[in-house]
Amino acid sequence: MTATSAYIHIPFCRQICFYCDFNKFLIDRQPVDEYLDALEEEIRLAEISVPLDSIYIGGGTPTALNEKQVIRMLEIVDRHIPLSDGAEYTVEVNPGEITMGKLDAMRQSGVNRLSIGVQSFETRLLESIGRGHGREDAVDAIKMAEKAGFENYSIDLMFGLPGQTMEDFQAALDMAVQLNVPHISAYSLKIEEKTMFHNWYKQGRLAPFPEDTEADMYDLLLDYGSRHGLYPYEISNLAAKGHESFHNCVYWKNEEYYGFGAGAHGYVNGIRYANIAPLTHYIKAVEQGETLIKEETRVSRIEKMEEEMFLGLRMYDGVNKSRFKERYGMEYKEVFAAAVPELFERGLLEESEDRVRLTPQGRLLGNEVFEKFLLEKDNAF
Ligand code: SF4
Incomplete structure (x- = not known):
C-alpha cells in the first residue's frame, strides 16, 4: 500500500479553547516563519513523486497565520506535493480569522474544500467554550467561503456544551439548513485531560453533560439530516451526496497517509508514527537533520x-x-x-x-x- 494522502499540521491558534487537547500553541511570539521553513524541509525530504489524491491542512488553525504566511504555506504544498486530477484539497479555517485575501489565495492554489470551525451559532455558547468568535463571525465565514467560490465545505458543530439546551442545538441545525450547508461534522464535547475544562471539572466547577440529553441531541442531528438531504456517511459526519470528505474516508478505510508537522500522525509503509510535538524541538530536529519521529509502531496483521x-x-x-x-x-x-x-x-x-x-x-x-x-x-x- 502506498500513501496517497497527506495531513499537514499548522499548530497555531489565536486563542486556546477551553476543551482542546490538540497540539497547538498561542501564535503570539511563536517562530511561525521558522516553523514553515522546517515544515517545507520535512515535506521536501519525503520526496513525494506519486500524485496524491487528498491533502488536508489542519491544526491548530491554518488561518491563524497572516496572509503572507498562508501564501507561504500554500506554496510549500505547491512546490513539493504533486496532486492527481480531481484531488481533494482541504484547509481548516476559523471564523473571525478568514479574509478574502486568504480565501482567494487558497482558491488560486487549488484548495477546493474548506472545513469551517463554526462549533455553534450562539455567541453565549461560543464564549462558554473559549472560542474567539461569535455568531456573526460564524455566519460571515460561511458567506465569505461561498463568495470566494467554495461550494464544497463543511462546518463543525458541537453538542453537549455547558448550558446548551435542545432548543440551542435545534437553532444551530436550523441555521445550518437555512445556510444550505453541504456537510456537517458534529461532535459531542469530551472533557480531555490537560484542558481548562478538565481543571474546572476536577475543581467541581464544571459538571459533565447529561448523557441522555446528549443522546437526544445526536438523534436530533440525524433526524435533521434525514429531513434535509444530509446523510450520516460516518457516525459524526453528515453530507449531501457528493460532498463526503474523501480525505477522512482515507482514515476510515484504513488506508495510509503522510503526516507532516509538529505532533502530526502518519501511517506509511505499515508503520503508524507520531512526530515530535513541541515546536522548538521539531524545528531544531529538522535543522539538525535528526529524526522527527517521536513514536512509531509497526501495525501487525491482526491489528490491521x-x-x-x-x-x-x-x-x-x-x-x-x-x-x-x-x-x-x-x-x-x-x-x-x-x-x-x-x-x-x-x-x-x-x-x-x-x-x-x-x-x-x-x-x-x-x-x-x-x-x-x-x-x-x-x-x-
Ligand atoms: S479547538 Fe481549534 S482553535 Fe481551539 S485551541 Fe484547539 S486547535 Fe485551536
Whole structure:
C-alpha cells in the first residue's frame, strides 16, 4: 500500500479553547516563519513523486497565520506535493480569522474544500467554550467561503456544551439548513485531560453533560439530516451526496497517509508514527537533520484487520467485504468468527453481497460493537 494522502499540521491558534487537547500553541511570539521553513524541509525530504489524491491542512488553525504566511504555506504544498486530477484539497479555517485575501489565495492554489470551525451559532455558547468568535463571525465565514467560490465545505458543530439546551442545538441545525450547508461534522464535547475544562471539572466547577440529553441531541442531528438531504456517511459526519470528505474516508478505510508537522500522525509503509510535538524541538530536529519521529509502531496483521473493521464500521456503507478478503486473504467472518454471529443475532450488523455495516441499532451501540472486533493477540491469524 502506498500513501496517497497527506495531513499537514499548522499548530497555531489565536486563542486556546477551553476543551482542546490538540497540539497547538498561542501564535503570539511563536517562530511561525521558522516553523514553515522546517515544515517545507520535512515535506521536501519525503520526496513525494506519486500524485496524491487528498491533502488536508489542519491544526491548530491554518488561518491563524497572516496572509503572507498562508501564501507561504500554500506554496510549500505547491512546490513539493504533486496532486492527481480531481484531488481533494482541504484547509481548516476559523471564523473571525478568514479574509478574502486568504480565501482567494487558497482558491488560486487549488484548495477546493474548506472545513469551517463554526462549533455553534450562539455567541453565549461560543464564549462558554473559549472560542474567539461569535455568531456573526460564524455566519460571515460561511458567506465569505461561498463568495470566494467554495461550494464544497463543511462546518463543525458541537453538542453537549455547558448550558446548551435542545432548543440551542435545534437553532444551530436550523441555521445550518437555512445556510444550505453541504456537510456537517458534529461532535459531542469530551472533557480531555490537560484542558481548562478538565481543571474546572476536577475543581467541581464544571459538571459533565447529561448523557441522555446528549443522546437526544445526536438523534436530533440525524433526524435533521434525514429531513434535509444530509446523510450520516460516518457516525459524526453528515453530507449531501457528493460532498463526503474523501480525505477522512482515507482514515476510515484504513488506508495510509503522510503526516507532516509538529505532533502530526502518519501511517506509511505499515508503520503508524507520531512526530515530535513541541515546536522548538521539531524545528531544531529538522535543522539538525535528526529524526522527527517521536513514536512509531509497526501495525501487525491482526491489528490491521481489527482496525479495518472498527474504522470501517464507522461509515454508513461499512466495510467492503471483498476488499477485506483481497487485503488479508480471508473472509472477515472467518477472522471474527467468535463475534460476528452474535452481532447479527442481536440485530447490530447487517450485510449485503459486498458490504457489512452497522444497523441503526448498531450505530447507537457503536463502541460495544467495535470492542467485539478485538482479537486475542496470540491469535493464529
Ligand atoms: S479547538 Fe481549534 S482553535 Fe481551539 S485551541 Fe484547539 S486547535 Fe485551536
